Amino acid sequence: MSHQHLAAILPAKGSRLEVTNRPTPGPGPDDLLIEVKAIAVNPIDWYQRDMGFPPIAAYPAVVGSDIAGIVISAGSSVSSAALQAGTRVSAFAPSFFKQGDPDYGALQTRVLVPAANAAPIPAKMSFTEASMLPMAVATVWSGWYSIGIARDTAYTAADKQGMLIWGGASSVGSAAIQIAKLMGFTVYATASEKNHGYLKTLGASKLFDYRSENVVKDIVKAAKEDGVMISSGFDAAGQLTECLEVLEKSKAEGTAKLASAIPLKDESPTTEGVEVKFVSAPGDEKARIEHFQFVFNVWLKEKLEKGEFVPSPKLKVIEGGLNAANAALDELKGGVSGVKLVLEV
Structure with a gap:
């Protein structure tokens, strides 16, 4: 039986996002399948929606990078005990590196993220706060x-x-x-x-x-x-x-x-x-994976455990979940100061 989940898809370059059902993928060997609880939006998201830049390989696409949620399942090669099913994580969805591949974009309720791009979050940290971390830290x-x-x-x-x-x-x-x-x-x-x-x-x-x-x-x-x-x-x-x-x-x-x-x-x-x-991560894929493993699996994990790094700047939740994705991107496009806009899913 094939599972479906809700996603804010981008049907064509320059179009508005549309919320619809799409098939839920299974994780590849190095991926996590994550149940998304919060999504923070970034300027790159509206660039991709409005201008198709950075490049999108094919439509429909799903854009977005910043998520927090719960690991549903981990791929066969993911050995880290810190990233198994049930773990609350902050994760960097690689839509940007995957050119809008819909399985890897943040703006949906289930997303694939490489295990290298995820950090477990402390019990006291909310999903909305945790969603603000990945793009900024990376x-x-x-x-x-x-x-x-x-x-x-x-x-x-x-x-x-x-x-x-x-x-x-x-x-x-x-x-x-x-x-x-x-x-x-x-x-x-x-x-x-x-x-x-x-x-x-x-x-x-x-x-x-x-x-x-x-x-x-x-x-x-x-x-x-x-x-x-x-x-x-x-x-x-x-x-x-x-x-x-x-x-x-x-x-x-x-x-x-x-x-x-x-x-x-x-x-x-x-x-x-x-x-x-x-600013750019290593171009070579192997080096990039190692870079993100350090940033998320090692550095961010440790700093969050010790309370030495906090989500910043101020958090502003845009009400309406995925249905408010266009509104959030429009507000960001209009300019914000000292706040990060987040959707609760």
Whole structure:
């Protein structure tokens, strides 16, 4: 007997999502079949819906990356006792890497996710909170990978190593603040003033209003007063010119490195002494699986167990479950600040 489940499918490029039944797949050897309880939406979801970018191989497709739920069954090669049936997990659905393959997109009630992309969540964490984690955490760690920050980086305050994070109140920016702080960086972040107090609680050392015309000067001055060199940065907001200027003026000897969450173009600004890399996970599939295994099965699992990493920024539930998927993507497209939009399924 074939099982069916509800999914918000994308019937064609540029069309609206439609909620319908589709057949429930069984997990491949390395996959988990997950009963989805909450889905967080990301800009890439509306890009795929409205523009078919990143590329979608065939329609109907299912888009979306961020889920939390319960493992229904694990594939034959999944040996981890931490990811067996009944486990509550936060997981990164690989719709983006699978070009919209409908079995692997987040916006449905049953989804396949590689076991490498899942982390068990503590009993006290809600599914809505847990759904906010995967894309943000994966993007930050892919940024570190892109610019060569080692996984085991562990500075102390005495090392005076600074990290610039532009767009600190975004989902990715707020995760970057937490992860950089855990690695021992002194974090200089930009955000709207109303979010400064909150971002301090996540580990930002100094906050700056990106709207200020003196923002670059102010960051450079603060780092100088602190005796800190800022040789690494993460641009979560697409403010490349300002990021380059800060790094150029605040870096140690040698080349500073900036990870950009926004794709780079031929006409993107450049500065001597600062190398910019677009955030991307390893291109080779084997290396990518190993990268995600570290990020989710090892790092995130441990940090959640210890309570050292929290879902951020603020959570906003959009009522209506899968039927509200278009509304959630429309709201995100219109622009949000300091919140992550989540659907409860």
